[in-house]
Amino acid sequence: MPYLSEKEINELKEDLKKKGYKLTPQRRAIVNTIIENEGKHLTTEEIYDEVKRGCPEIGLATVYRTILLLEELGIIYKLDLDDGCARYELAHEGETHRHHHLVCNVCGKVLEVEDDLLEVIENKIEETYNFKILDHSVKFYGICNDCKK
Known part of the structure; x- marks a missing residue:
């Protein structure tokens, strides 16, 4: 399973720190879930279902807030496929x-x-x-x- 490299984790930590946030275990789990499911264009609820398997204590509101933050930081993009669901995918460097x-x-x-x-x-x-x-x-x-x- 692909996970964030140490360099990517440090860059993410820096981006979050500049905005006044920390890379919590829950946020890291959400980012890793998006990476693991790259190309599947998951909804927030689908991301939540995946993250909950390894992080059963996580709440849906935490996932929603984290998704909004990751989008604001340019780590993920929102994708609208005209099906009434917002889906997300990784923004690739370059x-x-x-x-x-x-x-x-x-x-x-x-x-x-x-x-x-x-x-x-x-x-x-x-x-x-x-x-x-x-x-x-x-x-x-x-x-x-x-x-x-």
């Missing part, structure tokens, strides 16, 4: 933009597109509208390969 997602209309599977395909379009928008783009979120809806069969 990523200038969130990656794109493919959402299956049949089974609900979410696939990640690793390439940033919008650089040319972004440059054109910035030039035409004199608008500095900081990030974007793109979702494509369709039918996955498994459901097409």
Whole structure:
């Protein structure tokens, strides 16, 4: 199972410290759960269910507060797949933009597109509208390969 490296833990501790927070065992468990489930785009409740297995004393409110804090620090992104649930994924170091997602209309599977395909379009928008783009979120809806069969 992937866990935070010592360097990543120290960076996270520093980020939290600057904001007046500590990396408590509960927060560490939440971050590790998100890392372990990378690519699954878990909801807060799903993160809570996973964390509770190893940390039975944790409360749902703690998970909600921690998720908001991690999002504020840029450690995770909120992902809205138009299904009424906020889902979360890790923000990777060096990523200038969130990656794109493919959402299956049949089974609900979410696939990640690793390439940033919008650089040319972004440059054109910035030039035409004199608008500095900081990030974007793109979702494509369709039918996955498994459901097409």
